[in-house]
């Protein structure tokens with residue numbers, strides 16, 4: 001292993017032994033464990049940090065430390081390629097492949113040094129203490145100290161340079177984006193993935209009033225956008241009375257493609273946690289919300305109760321769901337790779353692989369094959385998901401249409417989406433990406449990546 005710059009100083013650092021109770025040490029230990037779980041075991045960050053079912057070490061922390069762990073992980077994953085490049089430049093040779101804990105310790109400390117408002121000295125001291133306390137890492141504690149102190153010295157110059165040079169994604173992900181969207185748009189999408197996204201709200205009534213109350217703006221989709229939440233959503237005006245729900249502007253579009261649903265029987269397939277169910281019920285539909293997951297349906301029921309909205313809730317695999325009578329309309333918001341939500345879920349590119357995309361596309365096809373059997377002849381099925389990958393969108397749908405004579409594309413017309421007609425493709429699909437814009441001001445830049453298409457069952 002290379003002698004990192006600053007090694008002489010590193011070997012002389014004063015912490016001879018590690019204090020296992022050092023304030024902040026457990027928080028960093030948990031952060032390293034969670035980073036390992038995401039990067040090496042491909043566990044989702046939301047699952048690991050779930051308040052009820054998350055990683056036990058995380059759940060044992062107090063609320064402030066849990067927030068810090070989440071902030072560290074969000075930065076460490078959002079900027080993983082940049083951090084990796086900056087660390088690699090401070091090492092003579094790559095870390096050994098089996099030194100995963102060492103790599104994760106360096107990444108967690110670097111994320112704090114480069115992107116968080118944590119004193120640099122605390123980030124280094126805690127990483128060194130952590131290394132000393134871990135028998136696998138103790139012999140590397142000097143290296144940890146040297147590399148991180150070097151990073152602190154050069155960061156003002158080296159960070160902007162690295163950000164300008166680095167493609168912020170694993171290669172497989174960047175390559176698929178380039179193949180789908182071309183190098184320029186792919187680079188714009190990856191640039192948006194570096195930014196913390198704003199928060200969008202779907203409001204029941206009077207967007208202008210709620211924009212003022214929530215401190216945001218009204219988007220052309222009718223959603224209200226707030227740049228940054230200052231506190232938990234449950235403390236914001238209108239939460240308790242159920243005036244709005246959090247839903248990305250792009251996620252609010254698929255349900256609208258069913259047109260006027262007032263008085264119609266509508267199936268919302270793959271419904272939980274219920275953002276689109278709420279839209280359909282609020283628009284006057286008689287909704288049956290179906291999902292496989294008991295825990296997610298519990299959240300759906302809680303969300304609807306807060307919003308004073310009512311739907312029939314069915315726990316079932318879509319492929320086994322057989323209603324008494326066909327529906328007037330069906331929305332299938334299928335499970336997907338979620339690559340359209342990387343701004344909010346920077347773990348996605350590090351937990352997914354191309355094989356997952358193929359498997360998910362096959363599942364979506366099976367769900368769509370069944371979904372068309374649930375609508376009455378002449379009725380519409382809207383298929384949507386939050387993937388950026390055409391394998392789960394345009395390509396899957398083209399194969400479905402070619403092989404399903406009883407279904408035809410009902411192209412979305414640009415006039416159906418006033419102010420955002422640019423999101424309608426020449427084929428009549430809805431396609432959004434984080435590089436798209438809802439207007440000219442900075443706050444109107446970006447939305448989740450979504451695909452949607454409307455299909456009509458032959459009459």
Ligand SMILES: C[S@@+](CC[C@H](N)C(=O)[O-])C[C@H]1O[C@@H](n2cnc3c(N)ncnc32)[C@H](O)[C@@H]1O
Nearest residue numbers: 270271272273274275276291292293317318333
């Ligand atoms: C993208 S999420 C749905 C988001 C939801 N439509 C909304 O707007 O809030 C996908 C959902 O599909 C559900 N799911 C996955 N496979 C399923 C299956 N075979 N049958 C029913 N639901 C399934 C998951 O439990 C998950 O809740």
